[in-house]
Amino acid sequence: MSDAPGIPLSAEELAERKMRFLFALRSKGITDARTLGAMERIDRGDFVRGLFSERAYEDMPLPIACGQTISQPSVVGLMTQALQVGPRDTVLEIGTGSGYQAAILACLARRVYTVDRHRRLVREAEALFRALGLPNITAIAGDGSRGLPDQAPFDRIIVTAAAEDPPGPLLSQLKIGGIMIVPVGQSDAVQSLIRVTRTGEGFEYEELRSVRFVPLVEGMASD
Ligand code: SAH
Secondary structure, three states: OOOOOOOOOOHHHHHHHHHHHHHHHHHOOOOOHHHHHHHHHOOHHHHOOHHHHHHOOOOOOEEOHHHOEEOOHHHHHHHHHHHOOOOOOEEEEEOOOOOHHHHHHHHHOOEEEEEEOOHHHHHHHHHHHHHOOOOOEEEEEOOHHHOOHHHOOEEEEEEOOEEOOOOHHHHHOEEEEEEEEEEEOOOOOOEEEEEEEEOOOOEEEEEEEEEOOOEOOOOOOOO
């Protein structure tokens, strides 16, 4: 296998990497067939640029522009699986980042809205969604801690940055019967991934596992 920088991989080598990528996801507990299908279709290599592109199929978070990170594939898989997205669902993602998670959700949902506070990340993700032929994603530059009141309520909400508590505006924009996945905790500590289900009476909370995400920061970024 050629791993030297600058030497492109052959089609066979790429296919083998992809197979190992999917196998690793299964071994980490991602068993839902629709989630695995979407992660087979969306190539993480398209969302990682430059120096780190060679590591796109490894199960680790990687740096992207604006000092942010693309999450670890097994965490993307677990969050997607826990969100239980149906084909008629409208999904809100807070934290577009590279666009990888949104692209996976777009394979599973009717429509995906994704919000990031960095305009540059939104612009670059939009260009990728167009190039990959994913017409059902709308990327918006904004402060996601307020949600997206104009398009609310949502069947599913996924937050890919850590908040100290599940943000109130997001809870109120979740439909009854809806599910939200959000990492909760201080940004410099280990956080808990929480699944919130909205019932007719209120909210049910379930802790899924420990994770580490970049913080949810209020307000727009300057770039
Ligand atoms: N889901 C991404 C990874 C997200 S990294 C992917 O698949 O690549 C977390 C992202 O959350 C960063 O891009 C950061 O800019 C964004 N973010 C942090 N606080 C935010 C806020 N208040 N509103 C919107 N986006 C925010």
